[in-house]
Amino acid sequence: MRLAFRLSLIGLALLAAPTALAQGAPDAARVAAARPVVDKIFPVGTYRRMMDGTMSKMMDSMMDGMMKMPIAQFAHIGGVPEEKLAALEESSMEQISAIIDPHFRQRMKLGMDAMMGSMVDMMDGFEPKVRNALTRAYARKFDGKQLGELATFFGTPTGDLYARESMMMFMDPEIMSEMQALMPEMMKKMPEMTAKAEAATKDLPPPRKVADLSRQERGKLAKLLGVEASVLHDAPVASDEGTE
Structure with missing residues (x-):
């Protein structure tokens, strides 16, 4: 239950997409006037400049902060009851990993750098679409005189x-420092945010189980998932259900 709410937060950014699509395309003259403006404010290679090196340093700092956070905070976010957290108050991920995996920090650093390199390459290919979208956005926001x-x-x-x-x-x-400081604070607030999300939806009926579906619905779901209807079944009850 808690995990479902946390995962659902990831999709919130997608809510803006329908609004943007509904605004209609700006006229060609304003797009033409906006293009040199975007060429200046978002030149080719901007994503690489933003992500190559700078983003890696930011991720390193964020990881350092998380490694030093009390393990009790992670457990609390995962739904562990308060009374079971007392013994964990002084423990940190850094202390635990030093015993279990002395190379954990190095492993994370190398893995993160490799992923970041792939991300930079991917954004190079994606950037032209962003530049075109930004051009249309500027053309929609500003008239020809303003552009x-x-x-x-x-x-x-x-x-x-x-x-x-x-x-x-x-x-x-300066900005990166403030953003890094936000992460521990956000993790502290996560249980409260999750509780508010649960409270806001408490009057809704629970999601249906596979056993509740009609034969037609089960067949449609199987087709969407690319599997046979016979393999669909309800997952075992999650262990954190007892902590609600």
Whole structure:
């Protein structure tokens, strides 16, 4: 139950997509006027500049912070009752991993760097679509006169510097420091956030089990999953159900 709520938070960002699609396409003249503006504010290679090196350092700092967090906080987020956490108050992931896997931090660092390298390469290929979408967004937000004024400003030394660095400012050490500090605080708040999500949906009926489905519904579900209907069955009750 708790795990389902935490996983459902991942999809919240997708809610903005229908709104954007419903706004309609901007006219061609404004798109043309927006393109040089986006060329300045989001030049080719922006994602690589943002992610290559800077993101790796940020992830390292976040990992260091999480390794030092009391293991009781992780257990609490996982639904372990308060009375069972007292003995864990002084323990940290760093202390435990030093015994179980002395190379854990190095393993995570190497793995994260490898993943980040692949992510940078992937974003290189994805960036043109983002630039096109950003061009349409600017064309929708600003009229031709405003886009011309932006282009004029970006043609000045100060405007050119601002345009080139505006996206990179989000990776500035000052901002990264605050974002890193947010992670432990967010993890502390996670049980409270999960409880509020559960309270908000408590009057809804629970999700149906496979056994509750009609033969037709079971067949449709099997087709969507690409399996035979005969293999569908209800999963065993999760162990954290008893902690609700």
